[in-house]
Amino acid sequence: MNKFHLESWIVGFVDGEGCFSISFTRRNGLKVGLEVRSSFSVSQNTRNKQVLLKVEEFFCCGSIRESKRDNTWKYEVRNIDELYKTILPFFRKYPLLTNKQRDFEAWSVVLQKIKQGHHLNPEGLKEIIDIAFSMNSKGYSRKYTKEELLQILES
C-alpha cells in the first residue's frame, strides 16, 4: 500500500526550491523612509508550472506569475494575513529539514514584528533589518546594503 503525504512532499519541495524573504523599498512618504515586505515563494522553470498550481491549490492563497527575465514561474504569497494565517502555521507544524529552517525561523520573527506594527517605528525597523541580514543571501533581495538601509532609516 503506497501512502503519500502531500504535506511532507510540500516540505521537501520547499526545502529544495522555496524561499522565505524580506525585502525593503525606499518610500519617502513613510515616516521611517522604508517599506518592508515579507513573502514566501517557490520558483520553477516554465515546464514545471503545473506543480506550482498544486502548491497554490494546497495553500489556498497566493498567486502564480511569470518572470520573463529568467523564463521562470513563481508561486508567491505576499499578503501579510495569508502569510500569518496559512504559511507560518504550516511550517511550524511541519519543520523544514535543511538549513532553510533557520531562515524560516528568522523570517517568522520578522513576520510577527510586521503583524504587530513594529516596522512602522525606527527601533522596530532596525531590528527587522538586523534579522533580514542574518538570513541566507537568497532570503533577501539585496537591492540595498545594510548600511544604506540604516542610513535611509536615520535620515
Next chain:
Amino acid sequence: MNKFHLESWIVGFVDGEGCFSISFTRRNGLKVGLEVRSSFSVSQNTRNKQVLLKVEEFFCCGSIRESKRDNTWKYEVRNIDELYKTILPFFRKYPLLTNKQRDFEAWSVVLQKIKQGHHLNPEGLKEIIDIAFSMNSKGYSRKYTKEELLQILES
C-alpha cells in the same frame, strides 16, 4: 497530531533538487567505443550537507562527496545494482510530481537496458543515446553532442 512521512519528503526534495542522469565517456578499449553510466544524485550547498546524510541514510546506498569547483556537496548513487534495486523501485512506488518524472521514466528505461547488457552492442547503445538526448538538459552532462556520440559509435 503532526504526522510526517519521510518518503514523501524525499519525493518533494528530489522533485526540487534531484537529478537522474545518463553520461557517456569515450573508451577506445570497448567494442562500442563508449562507456555509459547512469546515476541518481542530489546536490546542495555546503551549509546543507547534513540533509544529504539523511538522504544517504534513507536509501542505504550511494555516497557523498564534495565538488570544490562549485562549493557544493553531492549525494550520488552510481552502482548499477543499487540504482536498480533501491532507487528505481522507490520512485516507481512514489512518483515525482514535477516534469522530472518524465526524466525518471526515460532514465529507468536506460537503466534496464544497461542491466540487460544492451549498452554493449551498437544498436542498443544507439537507442540509449536517443533516450538520453530526449531527457531534460540537466539529465545529461553534455560533454559530447549527440552527433559526436553517434560518430564515435559508428567509427
